[in-house]
Structure formats: structure tokens, C-alpha cells
Amino acid sequence: MTHAHFLARRKRLLKAIGNGVAVIPTAPEVVRNRDAHYPYRFDSYFWYLTGFPEPEAVVVLVGAQPGKKAKSILFCRDKHAEREIWDGYRYGPKAAKTAFGFDAAYSIEAFDKILPELLVDRDSLWHSIGHDAGWDARISQALNAVRAQTRAGKRAPRAIHDLRAELDAMRLIKDGAELDLMQQAADIASAGHARAMRACRPGMAEYELEAELTYAFRKRGADAHAYTPIVAGGANACVLHYVENDKLLNDHSLVLIDAGCEVRGYAADITRTFPVNGRFTPAQKDVYEIVLAAQDAAFAATAPGQHFMAGHDAAVRVLTQGLIDLKLLSGNLDNLIEKSDFRRFYMHRTGHWLGLDVHDAGEYKTGDAWAVLQPGMTLTVEPGLYIRPGADIPPELAGIGIRIEDDVRVTASGCDVYTSAPKTVAEIEEVMRHD
Incomplete structure (x- = not known):
């Protein structure tokens, strides 16, 4: 992805x-604790428009007026020789303006002074309303600074819009460069899951498989995990957001791994469920094949012109029939x-948008109508069945939790x-054979 991609997005938004x-x-x-920070990760909207990697930065887009061209302005940290010794380049x-294709760039220290000047005689102000109280206050302060100059003939924007509505629609359709990055992330994540399968043995701890994933992701060039990985052995897989990853993996049980990596901000999101000892029991295989068939049905319903929930509806039909076949439900399928x-046994939706965020930007519904799929959209397809132990659950099925998740464009x-x-x-x- 070149800076031309970011420039084109800024022009479209302008x-x-x-x-x-x-x-x-x-x-x-x-801050993580004391004076140690969490690894830095840029804001996805900011990155989508700039590709600029540093913290303490703001981009301001100023629309065209008669006699004045539209322009994009970056505010960022000043050069600081001593801090660069400690924290890096x-x-x-000055360098950011040239390297990232901005019309102007200023010190972040000047932002609160310059912003009111940029707002004078503008019709509207756009920002992510309500996302951050501190930023809401700073922008309100800039608006009030302009309003205080009304008698001098200066007019403040009268309309304030949530910028996310525009950016979400843009981010929902991926361009070729984005799809290439998402393919890279998917390839790395897929290799990581295969590595975890090959490494798995009864008696290992869940965190040992997490370590295999982390090694594979970083070894192959991913920036980081795209989200906190789930490594859930046995009945832990029936807890949808299980992240403790600290229990031992038992023979004859399954392990569910939901893990993906990030490449230049773009996420992969994969779930695989497999037997700890490398061989499915008959009951595990029966449930697994139902979930796999549900995923195939969802794939078939994921196409241009279909609404977002078509894949979910197709998966639910297969899963419910499977629950009847397993004698976990009885009655008429439609009822x-x-x-x-x-x-x-299946309490979540079959997929979500995927991109710069693992649960990516974009509306799922407008009014009563679900979003209609279009070429370039990317999403997950992830049916599952979660059979928590209970008095009415056959012992061979109790504690089986299976999810199968893939990424599709x-x-x-x-x-x-x-x-x-x-x-x-x-x-x-085959990949888990140990002989």
C-alpha cells in the first residue's frame, strides 16, 4: 500500500x-502500569486516511471553498533529539509532510491554536462524536473560540456530523491493496493454526499452544495478534470469550482456538477446533460435521445481492437439523x-465485517433492512455448537464446543x-499424525 492510497481516501472524504x-x-x-506502556496501536480511522504510525497526531481535512482548494493538514510531534535516543525516530x-503527502504539517503543540482558525466560516464540523470525552471537549473549545468572534464577523460551523458514518461506508468496501494485506494476514494466521495442530499433545497447557501461535505469527512477519487469542480445551470451548488459556489439555477432548494476526493494521480471524490427541471420537466427529456443513451452507448464501444475514439463516437451518439428529432438540424444524x-446451543451470529478492526467498521442494518453484500466486502463465516454439560445432555456430547471460522471476500x-x-x-x- 502506497501513500497514493491514503491520499485518494482523503480526497474522497474531502x-x-x-x-x-x-x-x-x-x-x-x-499506560499498562507505572511507567510501562501497552504496545502502541494507531487508531484505525486515522490510519485509514494517513498511514502515519506515530502517536500524538491529528489529521484535519479542510474542504474546498470558492477560490480555496481543499487541503489535508497533519499535526504531529516535533523532532526531539533526546527523546529519539530513548524512544526512536x-x-x-517537515519530514512527515513530504513523506506522507500532506498539504501542510504543524507541531501538535499548535493544534488548539490553529483549529479555531480553520473552522471560521465553515458550514460543518465532522468528528467522531462521543468516542472520546477529551476530544469532544477540545473541539467544543475550538468552536467556542470562533463563536466568541461573532461580532468581528466570524462564523462558526452550525452543523456537527459524526464522521464515522462516512468513513464506515468507505471502509466497508476494500480495494486491491487492502485485500492483498488481508491475504497476507490470512496466510500467516492459517500457518499458525496448522503449527498449533502439529504441536498439540495431551497434557500440554492451553498457553503452550498460544505460544506456538505467537511464534508463528511473529516469525512470518505479522505485527501482532489481532485480538486476545482463545485457546479453550474441553468444556472451556463452551465459554465464547474464554481467554484465560491456563488449563491443561486432556486426552480424548477437543481444543478450540480462535486466533488471528494483524499485518499493517489489517486483521485475520480464524477459528479451528480439533482433538487434543489427533483423533476425533465418533460423537465429536458427528458434531463437527454438522458445524462444517453449516459453514458450507453459509458460504453458498454469501454472494452479491444477498443480505448480510442470509449466511446466518442458512447456517441456523443446518445446525438446527443437526441438533434434531443428535436428539438434543425435538420437533418441527421450522418451528x-x-x-x-x-x-x-448456538447463541451468536454467523459472521461480522473484517478489516482494520477484527470487528470492522460498517453498518449491518439500515432501518429494518439488513445490509446487502457487494463485491469487495470482507467478513467472517463462523458457525458453532456449544453443548454445555447438563442433566439432559448425553455424556458423550457433554462439554463439546465447536466453532469453525474462515474469512471470505x-x-x-x-x-x-x-x-x-x-x-x-x-x-x-492427517496434519496431527505423530507417527
């Missing part, structure tokens, strides 16, 4: 805001779906599954 001003700050650094405004009886004719970790029973058992 056209959308008209005679307005948009303010997009990056994420702050966050800083671009500084069971209408009453949502399946939700005892919508194409002109359907969808392309671009994650490739071993998935069928035969593939998993």
Missing part, C-alpha cells in the same frame, strides 16, 4: 464533507427455528474463502 472541516486524531499511548512536521430453540459471482488452515476431519487428523 469531497463528501463539502465546505466543512473533519478532525481525526490517532489513538493515545496507554520521529518524523517531525424450532421460529422459537429460536437452537440458541441454547465477496466477489462478483459469490465469495472467496481466503483462509486455508486445515479444516476437514481428514485434513486435521
Whole structure:
């Protein structure tokens, strides 16, 4: 991805805001404890428009007016020789302006003084309203500074818009460069899952498999995990957001791994469930094949012109019939779906948007209508079944939790599954062979 991509996005947003001003700050650094920070990760909206990696930065987009061209302005940290000794290279405004293609760049220290000047006689102000109270206050302060000059003939913006509505729509359709980065992340994450399968043995701790993933992700060039990984052995897999990853893996049980990596901000999101000892029991295989068939049904329903929930509806139908076949539910299929009886064993949606955020930006519904799929959209497809132990649950099924998740991009004719970790029973058992 070149800086031309970021420049094109800024130009597109500038056209959308008209005679307005948009303010997009990056994420702050966050203290972990005492004077140690969490690893820095930029704000996704800011990165989408700039590609600028440093904290303490803001981009301001100023729309065109008669006789005045639209412009994009970066505010960032100054060069600081001593801090660079401790913390590393800083671009500084002058170098950042040239390197990242901005029309102007200033010190972040000048932001609160310059912003009111940029707001004078503008129709609208755009920012992420309510996202950060500190930024809401700073922007309100700038607006009030302009309003205080009314008798001098200066007018403040009268309309304030949530910038996320425009940016979410832009981010929902990925361009070729974004899809390439997401493919890189998917390839690395797929290799990590395969490595975890090969390493798995009864008696290992869940965190040992997490370590295998971390090694594979970083070894192959990923920036980091895209989210806190789930490594859930046995009944832990029935806890959807289990992240303790500190229990031992027992023979004859399954382990569910939900883990993905990030490459230049873009996430992969994969879940695989496999037997700790490398061989599915008959009951585990029965449940696994139901979930796999549900995923195939969801893939078939993921295509241009279909609404977002079509894949979920297709998966639910297969899962509910499977629950009938397992004798965990009884009754008419349509009635069971209408009453949502399946939700005892399947309680989440079958997918979500994917991109710079693992649960990416973009509306799922407008009014009563679900979003319609278009080429360039990227999403996950992740059906599951979670059979928590209970008095009415057969012992051979109790504690089985299975989720199978892949990443797909919508194409002109359907969808392309671009994650490739071993998935069928035969593939998993083959990669886990220890002889």
C-alpha cells in the first residue's frame, strides 16, 4: 500500500464533507502500569486516511471553498533529539509532510491554536462524536473560540456530523491493496493454526499452544495478534470469550482456538477446533460435521445481492437439523427455528465485517433492512455448537464446543474463502499424525 492510497481516501472524504472541516486524531499511548506502556496501536480511522504510525497526531481535512482548494493538514510531534535516543525516530512536521503527502504539517503543540482558525466560516464540523470525552471537549473549545468572534464577523460551523458514518461506508468496501494485506494476514494466521495442530499433545497447557501461535505469527512477519487469542480445551470451548488459556489439555477432548494476526493494521480471524490427541471420537466427529456443513451452507448464501444475514439463516437451518439428529432438540424444524430453540446451543451470529478492526467498521442494518453484500466486502463465516454439560445432555456430547471460522471476500459471482488452515476431519487428523 502506497501513500497514493491514503491520499485518494482523503480526497474522497474531502469531497463528501463539502465546505466543512473533519478532525481525526490517532489513538493515545496507554499506560499498562507505572511507567510501562501497552504496545502502541494507531487508531484505525486515522490510519485509514494517513498511514502515519506515530502517536500524538491529528489529521484535519479542510474542504474546498470558492477560490480555496481543499487541503489535508497533519499535526504531529516535533523532532526531539533526546527523546529519539530513548524512544526512536520521529518524523517531525517537515519530514512527515513530504513523506506522507500532506498539504501542510504543524507541531501538535499548535493544534488548539490553529483549529479555531480553520473552522471560521465553515458550514460543518465532522468528528467522531462521543468516542472520546477529551476530544469532544477540545473541539467544543475550538468552536467556542470562533463563536466568541461573532461580532468581528466570524462564523462558526452550525452543523456537527459524526464522521464515522462516512468513513464506515468507505471502509466497508476494500480495494486491491487492502485485500492483498488481508491475504497476507490470512496466510500467516492459517500457518499458525496448522503449527498449533502439529504441536498439540495431551497434557500440554492451553498457553503452550498460544505460544506456538505467537511464534508463528511473529516469525512470518505479522505485527501482532489481532485480538486476545482463545485457546479453550474441553468444556472451556463452551465459554465464547474464554481467554484465560491456563488449563491443561486432556486426552480424548477437543481444543478450540480462535486466533488471528494483524499485518499493517489489517486483521485475520480464524477459528479451528480439533482433538487434543489427533483423533476425533465418533460423537465429536458427528458434531463437527454438522458445524462444517453449516459453514458450507453459509458460504453458498454469501454472494452479491444477498443480505448480510442470509449466511446466518442458512447456517441456523443446518445446525438446527443437526441438533434434531443428535436428539438434543425435538420437533418441527421450522418451528424450532421460529422459537429460536437452537440458541441454547448456538447463541451468536454467523459472521461480522473484517478489516482494520477484527470487528470492522460498517453498518449491518439500515432501518429494518439488513445490509446487502457487494463485491469487495470482507467478513467472517463462523458457525458453532456449544453443548454445555447438563442433566439432559448425553455424556458423550457433554462439554463439546465447536466453532469453525474462515474469512471470505465477496466477489462478483459469490465469495472467496481466503483462509486455508486445515479444516476437514481428514485434513486435521492427517496434519496431527505423530507417527
